[in-house]
Amino acid sequence: MRRPVLPLIPLTTLLLSCAPAPPAPTPPGKALLLALAVLGKDAAGKPLPQPAQLGILTDTGAGWTYTALSDPDSNVFHKAMAYEPRPGDAGILTAGGTAAHLKLWRPGRDPETLWTADFGGKFSRMRDVEIADIFGDSVPALAVATHDQGVVAVVRPSAEGWEVVEIDGEPDTFVHEIEVGDLDADGVVEIYATPSLPNKLDGSEQPGSVVRYVPAAGEGRTEVADLGERHAKEILVDDVDGDGVDELYVAVEAVAGGRVEIRRYDAGTDPTAGALIATLDDKLCRFLTAGDVDGDGVKEMVAAAHKSGLWLLRPGDDPRAEWTVLSIDRGSGGFEHAALLADLDGNGVDELYVANDNAAEVNRYIWRDGVPEKQTLYTHPQGLSGFTWNITAAPVELLPGN
Numbered sequence: 001m002r003r004p005v006l007p008l009i010p011l012t013t014l015l016l017s018c019a020p021a022p023p024a025p026t027p028p029g030k031a032l033l034l035a036l037a038v039l040g041k042d043a044a045g046k047p048l049p050q051p052a053q054l055g056i057l058t059d060t061g062a063g064w065t066y067t068a069l070s071d072p073d074s075n076v077f078h079k080a081m082a083y084e085p086r087p088g089d090a091g092i093l094t095a096g097g098t099a100a101h102l103k104l105w106r107p108g109r110d111p112e113t114l115w116t117a118d119f120g121g122k123f124s125r126m127r128d129v130e131i132a133d134i135f136g137d138s139v140p141a142l143a144v145a146t147h148d149q150g151v152v153a154v155v156r157p158s159a160e161g162w163e164v165v166e167i168d169g170e171p172d173t174f175v176h177e178i179e180v181g182d183l184d185a186d187g188v189v190e191i192y193a194t195p196s197l198p199n200k201l202d203g204s205e206q207p208g209s210v211v212r213y214v215p216a217a218g219e220g221r222t223e224v225a226d227l228g229e230r231h232a233k234e235i236l237v238d239d240v241d242g243d244g245v246d247e248l249y250v251a252v253e254a255v256a257g258g259r260v261e262i263r264r265y266d267a268g269t270d271p272t273a274g275a276l277i278a279t280l281d282d283k284l285c286r287f288l289t290a291g292d293v294d295g296d297g298v299k300e301m302v303a304a305a306h307k308s309g310l311w312l313l314r315p316g317d318d319p320r321a322e323w324t325v326l327s328i329d330r331g332s333g334g335f336e337h338a339a340l341l342a343d344l345d346g347n348g349v350d351e352l353y354v355a356n357d358n359a360a361e362v363n364r365y366i367w368r369d370g371v372p373e374k375q376t377l378y379t380h381p382q383g384l385s386g387f388t389w390n391i392t393a394a395p396v397e398l399l400p401g402n
Helices: none
Strands: 030-041 047-049 051-061 064-071 076-083 091-097 100-105 110-116 127-130 140-145 151-156 159-170 174-181 190-196 209-212 221-224 230-238 245-251 260-264 275-280 285-291 298-304 310-314 324-329 339-342 353-356 359-367 371-379 386-395
Touching: 030 091, 051 076, 051 091, 051 159, 064 100, 064 371, 076 127, 091 140, 100 127, 100 140, 110 140, 110 151, 110 159, 127 174, 140 221, 151 298, 159 209, 159 221, 174 230, 221 245, 221 260, 245 285, 260 285, 260 298, 275 298, 275 310, 275 324, 275 353, 285 339, 298 339, 324 371, 339 386, 353 386
Parallel strands: 076 386
Antiparallel strands: 030 047, 030 051, 030 076, 030 386, 051 064, 076 091, 091 100, 091 127, 100 110, 127 140, 140 151, 140 174, 151 159, 174 190, 190 209, 209 221, 230 245, 245 260, 260 275, 285 298, 298 310, 310 324, 339 353, 353 359, 359 371
16 A cells, blocks of 8 residues: 655745844853864875864854864764763763774863774774663663674763673674664663664665664663664654653665655554654655754654754654655755754754764754744855764863863
């Protein structure tokens, strides 16, 4: 049976050139962290990876300033985020690749390597990481996804330093995304991951799935989403519908001639029977983020697609049926198209922060009277030769150099 395709409803986007109202000032205390891969050129003019770079955008009240941190031990940062493994011992966690390093950068101190590994394949990369009380012991542990031997691991502080437990692994497998949550509402943290065959960029089939682990219950890999000959590089675990229980959302990438599908899975959903909530006229969608953009107390979801732009997804009365899909900005794009919904200005309503790599910009969108207003926070002065892999927010007092 042919699934109905929800029409895409255009939503006017106001640009800075239209003389918008001045942006609300962001209270000092929050910065944006941009995890980057930067490319130079070798003597033959071919792309040459540079040391991993962390871009840091801070609002001074009079504008946004950009500083950068680099790490010669890796050539890409896939993610950076605030992390406090022990009370009073916080810093910025970075996940690097080739070589694979998890490091904690504390203010005024040399970075500490929490875990480094050579997984034995062509690449060794810390690809994604999430923080959660995985074992129910009030200790914030790290769930880590890697390339290219399919290793999923848990890293946590111990009396001796750091304990690393590899809970899964599979040769020639990329795990792009990690999410943590509690779909069955039993109070025990679950880890979700997206193993797939190595990357293909030609639109051909690339099988994959979404799997679950519950380390505190001793539960190993369980398939929760069977994607057949397709795969996902982006998933989101969040209580978007506000019923007090997390849901799993999967952005299923297209094969040649197809469309991105966003599917919803609740606890107990048959792995082959995820509910289709939206389709996008694109081949890739590698960022889903949830928040409340209009202050009505109901969450929305933003999907940042490869070429078709930014999309706002709103659930209806039945959140398992297809959602309304609204265009935010068709001119924003990038291979990853990193996006974040967060309330940095402290007014109780989330703003949307986006790395538009196609234009070498970092933009913010604020909803005014139901319409997203675009504000450019930063433009890379020499353009951006590379990729923004992730964007997160962190307290300025944790920034390296403070």
